[in-house]
Amino acid sequence: xxxxxxxxxxxxxxxxxxxxxxxxxxxxxxxxxxxxxxxxxxxxxxxxxxxxxxxxxxxxxxxxxxxxxxxxxxxxxxxxxxxxxxxxxxxxxxxxxxxxxxxxxxxxxxxxxxxxxxxxxxxxxxxxxxxxxxxxxxxxxxxxxxxxxxxxxxxxxxxxxxxxxxxxxxxxxxxxxxxxxxxxxxxxxxxxxxxxxxxxxxxxxxxxxxxxxxxxxxxxxxxxxxxxxxxxxxxxxxx
Amino acid sequence: xxxxxxxxxxxxxxxxxxxxxxxxxxxxxxxxxxxxxxxxxxxxxxxxxxxxxxxxxxxxxxxxxxxxxxxxxxxxxxxxxxxxxxxxxxxxxxxxxxxxxxxxxxxxxxxxxxxxxxxxxxxxxxxxxxxxxxxxxxxxxxxxxxxxxxxxxxxxxxxxxxxxxxxxxxxxxxxxxxxxxxxxxxxxxxxxxxxxxxxxxxxxxxxxxxxxxxxxxxxxxxxxxxxxxxxxxxxxxxxxxxxxxxxxxxxxxxxxxxxxxxxxxxxxxxxxxxxxxxxxxxxxxxxxxxxxxxxxxxxxxxxxxxxxxxxxxxxxxx
Numbered sequence: 001x002x003x004x005x006x007x008x009x010x011x012x013x014x015x016x017x018x019x020x021x022x023x024x025x026x027x028x029x030x031x032x033x034x035x036x037x038x039x040x041x042x043x044x045x046x047x048x049x050x051x052x053x054x055x056x057x058x059x060x061x062x063x064x065x066x067x068x069x070x071x072x073x074x075x076x077x078x079x080x081x082x083x084x085x086x087x088x089x090x091x092x093x094x095x096x097x098x099x100x101x102x103x104x105x106x107x108x109x110x111x112x113x114x115x116x117x118x119x120x121x122x123x124x125x126x127x128x129x130x131x132x133x134x135x136x137x138x139x140x141x142x143x144x145x146x147x148x149x150x151x152x153x154x155x156x157x158x159x160x161x162x163x164x165x166x167x168x169x170x171x172x173x174x175x176x177x178x179x180x181x182x183x184x185x186x187x188x189x190x191x192x193x194x195x196x197x198x199x200x201x202x203x204x205x206x207x208x209x210x211x212x213x214x215x216x217x218x219x220x221x222x223x224x225x226x227x228x229x230x231x232x233x234x235x236x237x238x239x
Numbered sequence: 240x241x242x243x244x245x246x247x248x249x250x251x252x253x254x255x256x257x258x259x260x261x262x263x264x265x266x267x268x269x270x271x272x273x274x275x276x277x278x279x280x281x282x283x284x285x286x287x288x289x290x291x292x293x294x295x296x297x298x299x300x301x302x303x304x305x306x307x308x309x310x311x312x313x314x315x316x317x318x319x320x321x322x323x324x325x326x327x328x329x330x331x332x333x334x335x336x337x338x339x340x341x342x343x344x345x346x347x348x349x350x351x352x353x354x355x356x357x358x359x360x361x362x363x364x365x366x367x368x369x370x371x372x373x374x375x376x377x378x379x380x381x382x383x384x385x386x387x388x389x390x391x392x393x394x395x396x397x398x399x400x401x402x403x404x405x406x407x408x409x410x411x412x413x414x415x416x417x418x419x420x421x422x423x424x425x426x427x428x429x430x431x432x433x434x435x436x437x438x439x440x441x442x443x444x445x446x447x448x449x450x451x452x453x454x455x456x457x458x459x460x461x462x463x464x465x466x467x468x469x470x471x472x473x474x475x476x477x478x479x480x481x482x483x484x485x486x487x488x489x490x491x492x493x494x495x496x497x498x499x500x501x502x503x504x505x506x507x508x509x510x511x512x513x514x515x516x517x518x519x520x521x522x523x524x525x526x527x528x529x530x531x532x533x534x535x536x537x538x539x540x541x542x543x544x545x546x547x548x549x550x551x552x553x554x555x556x557x
Contacts, residue, residue: 084245101245101288104273124274126471128342140342143273145266147245148290191342212470213340 055098067096074098086150090115091159099146106130106141109156117157117186121215128214131187132156138194138213157186160193168234169193172227180218188214192228202232240276241284247293251445254289255420258443263287265445267312268347270339271355278365281435282374297350297447300324305453311350311446315406316341318349328451330409330460330479337464338405340471350446352406353417353429356437357496358473359389359400372397375434387534388475391526391542392495395432399532400496402430402437403473407498408490409462410449412479418448430497437496458483461552463545476541480549485510487550489525494542501525504546513554515547522547 055064059078064070071085088095090113097112109115109132118141121129125143132141133155160166169192172178179185188211195202195210202210207225216224248254248265257263264285266272272288275281291297297312300321307328309318318324319336338344338352356362361369361380370376381389381399390399407430410417415426421444431439440446454460460481466472474493481488487508489501504525511517522543529539 100242102240102242102276104240123277125270125343125346126340128340131342137345138342139346140270143270143346145245145269145273145288145290148247148292210341213342215471 067098070098084147086147088113088146088149088154089152090154091156091162092153097146101145101147103146104142105132105144105146105149105154108146109141109154115156115158117161118190119183119186121183126215127184127187128191129184129187131190131214133190133194136194136197138191155190155193157190160189165235166193169196169228169231172231172234176223176227176230178220178223178227180220184214184216184218188216188224192224192231196228196232196235200232200236202229204229240273241279243276243285244287245290246287247290249293249295251294251420251447254291254294254445255443257287257289258445261286263289265289265291267291267351268314268343270343270347271351275356278363280363280365280367280374282367291445302453307451307453309349309449309451311448312348315339315344315347315349315352318406319344327454328409328413328460330412330462330481331406331451333462334405334409334464334477334479337462337477339473349406349449352404353410353449354438354440354446355404356435357398357400357432358403359398360385362400373400373432373434382532385534386532388493389532389535390495391529391531391535391538392499393530395496398432398496401493402495402497403493404498405462405464405474405477405492408477408479408492409460410451411490411498411500412481412488413451413454413460414481414488416450417446418450420445420447423450427498427500432496454481455483459553461549463549463552465541465545476538476545478542478545478549480546480553482508482513482550482553487521489521489546489549491525491542491546494529494538501546503527508550513550515551518547518550518554521550 055067055070057070057073062073064073084101085098088097095113097108099108106118106120109118118132119129120142121127123142125140130140130142131138135152161170169189173189191211191214199206204225207228211224246257248257254265258265262283262285266288291312297310299310300313300318301308302323315335315338319332325332339347359381361371361384362373367374369380372379379397379399386399390401410426417424417426417429419440429438462479464474464477466474476491476493478491487505489504490498491501492498504521507524508517508521525546526539526543531539
């Protein structure tokens, strides 16, 4: 009963989380000028928290208000330390970040951009929980160096969740309860999105093959296939 | 991971000269290297990582002058999906399509797959907990320890870890040549067992291309793999077979520190029809020289059966 109310809440009423997000945006958009209201997609993307450590110097941990100040500090205080300054294109937004060469993409997404969707689980490229889409192909962000991602288009679960086109996929996951603990779910959904982009009409075998690199310790495997097949139908019907 | 410098190489020359300068290693797909760096299992930690992915023109598959040429930077997924490879170099296509998981096949390259380091849980234990022979130590911990996944054909340089590559036995069966920045090596001679290396390559030598002679009309090849799960896992045993012109080339992997060419099985099946009786004899011959350890006797039976199945698959495809 409670569950049903929560689900309805997102359509009819305003949930607590949504209220907080919208209240925050009311302040933000007031500053940007009247007449501009963010779409639902933009609101969801903006909901990603901005981390305090975003502009901290990796060498002496001093904090700065802007990226430019950090760059200036680095040039004067640590001229001999190579610290790549790069722009990562994540969910169609450019993020200037200062990264260390040894940081993985997963670490950078989580600790620099505040995008916590790509999960660390095995951290060795075996389980698929950290899957993101790099230039259209699902890849393991725990086994990709962030410094090698400059100029590439990265898509994470946050971008998929924010895009209303992919609602059928998320609704199908909810309907079929294709998760228990939910920790592996972002990896599965990102992989499924890449599959449906390439093959909008997959067979169950195609789905199983595509998901063969994602592990689920709660073993909800049959439900993943069911949910994705139903989502494919929904996406084709334009629901 | 500890800090290192990172260089995006734009040419082979730039990469090899960077590898000469300081303690440097190169990265292509990174699926083996990054795990190694996280676990810190190498005897020394590299100061510089040289990225080979930024070098143009290492990613191709095409036939030319009686050879199939595959760039070392070609992803396994692209090899597995290539129609020419699937049709005429079936064993390689099947192997590239069964290695690891779909994600890793899209990231990992052919050059990296054949150059990956051995799998042994003592060697790979994080933070060098076991200072084994492969790290310059004096002991092989697997000999007296848990060796259920180790070699059934004895040690090479004292090490009984297995080479886990799926594409390696296919390349041996298909009689491939491996071209590097310094020379061209016959696939069979490519692997070695040394401290922190499993190939005969120098530290500043890079695999650039794999060449496979085009098979005659009517020749067949096949690859079969036994692993705990259908996806993700390394092989317990795998086998690749090439049959053509009345002869066969048979190679097993994950059974020895190097891909193991089963010459006795090749002699048994040469000139004979491929039916269940002859393949059974070939399978038995493939394992004739096996010397299993305390915990891996079961692998002998798997090796026999895989040779048999790979041969039969060649026959049924004909």
